Amino acid sequence: QVQLVQSGAEVKKPGASVKVSCKASGYTFTIYSITWVRQAPGQGLEWMGWISVYNGNTRYAQNFQGRVTMTTDTSTSTAYMELRSLRSDDTAVYYCARAAAAIYDSWGQGTLVTVSS
Amino acid sequence: DIQMTQSPSSLSASVGDRVNITCRASQSISTYLNWYQQKPGKAPKLLIYAASSLQSGVPSRFSGSGSGTDFTLTISSLQPEDFAIYYCQQSYSTLAITFGQGTRLEIK
Numbered sequence: 001q002v003q004l005v006q007s008g009a010e011v012k013k014p015g016a017s018v019k020v021s022c023k024a025s026g027y028t029f030t031i032y033s034i035t036w037v038r039q040a041p042g043q044g045l046e047w048m049g050w051i052s053v054y055n056g057n058t059r060y061a062q063n064f065q066g067r068v069t070m071t072t073d074t075s076t077s078t079a080y081m082e083l084r085s086l087r088s089d090d091t092a093v094y095y096c097a098r099a100a101a102a103i104y105d106s107w108g109q110g111t112l113v114t115v116s117s
Numbered sequence: 118d119i120q121m122t123q124s125p126s127s128l129s130a131s132v133g134d135r136v137n138i139t140c141r142a143s144q145s146i147s148t149y150l151n152w153y154q155q156k157p158g159k160a161p162k163l164l165i166y167a168a169s170s171l172q173s174g175v176p177s178r179f180s181g182s183g184s185g186t187d188f189t190l191t192i193s194s195l196q197p198e199d200f201a202i203y204y205c206q207q208s209y210s211t212l213a214i215t216f217g218q219g220t221r222l223e224i225k
Contacts, residue, residue, distance in 0.1 A: 035214070037161075045153075045161065045204055047214040059212055062118075095160055102208035103151055105172065107160035 002026040004096055004108035011114045012086050019082040020111045022096030029077040030054050033099040036070060036081045038092040039110075046092075050099055051079065086115045119143050119207050123217035129225040130195055138190045138220045140205035145185045149209035152181055152190045155219075156201045164203075165190065200224050 007021040022034065035050040049060035051070040058070050069082045079096055094111045097104035120143035130136050140150065148168035153161035163172045165181035168188055178193040192199055205217040 044219045045155075045206075045216040047216065050211075050214075061213065097160075102149075102206075102211045102214055103163065103166045104153070104161070104206075105163045105166075107162070110160055 002098065002106040004098065004106055006094075006096060006108040006111045009112040009114070011116065014087055014115055014117055016086050016115075017082060017084040018086060018113050019080055020094050020096075020113070022079040022081070022108050024077045024079070024098070027098070029072075030074060034070070034072065034079040035097050035099045035102075035104060036068075037095045037097060037104075039095070040089070040092040043092075048081070048094075050102075053079070083113075086113075088115050091115045118213045119146060119210050119215050121205055121207055121215050121217040123203075123205055123220050125220060126218065127221040127223065129223045131225045132195050132197055134195045136192045136195055136222065138203050138222075140183075140188045140190070140217050142186045142188075142207055142209075146207045146209035148184045149207055150181075150183065150188045151206045151208055152179075153204045153206065154199075154201045155204065161204060166208075195222075197224075 003025045005023045010018050030053050033050050033052050036048040038046050051058045053072050067084050072079045096108040098106040122141045150168045152165040155161040164175050169181045180191045182189050202219045202221050204219050
């Protein structure tokens with residue numbers, strides 16, 4: 001069955017960077033894109049961007065331009081999301097999801113990133 | 118960016134009730150509209166895609182309708198496990214995906 005397993009919770013100081021991983025299994029990794037969505041405590045879903053696993057093309061949401069980088073490693077079927085210059089309002093659960101035509105049919109379990117001094 | 122507005126923001130209903138949740142887009146998105154369910158502490162789960170297609174494994178009491186700017190998620194007979202937050206999402210503009218703000222469905 002399709003599974004996306006994310007890395008564990010992180011605590012970071014303001015100004016630091018965080019890199020979250022998302023390991024896929026149960027399907028051909030290169031056929032689908034991976035999207036990243038975050039959810040601040042008690043808030044809704046915020047789309048961060050996507051990466052085509054097939055060719056590495058990326059598209060980032062305007063709010064994250066210049067601060068986020070999404071990559072994949074096809075040898076390990078793992079996607080990564082790095083967010084830099086962290087602020088307290090970046091505290092959130094970060095999700096990866098499998099994407100086909102921007103329909104997100106399988107999700108990781110989420111990774112809590114806490115930004116605190 | 119395309120704005121997605123859900124109504125109501127919260128809703129109280131009883132087991133067995135029929136419930137409608139609406140989602141309005143700020144411009145026409147054809148049928149590029151998806152619905153997700155999220156329970157506390159869990160990742161969202163895809164329920165409906167392309168406005169009215171039921172995702173595999175999702176109970177048939179869930180249905181979706183609409184096109185253009187106005188969409189509806191219907192739960193025909195609420196079950197205890199359906200109390201959750203529901204989000205719509207437009208997949209028309211793949212360069213700028215947007216979600217609705219969510220509708221919290223609570224037990225009356």
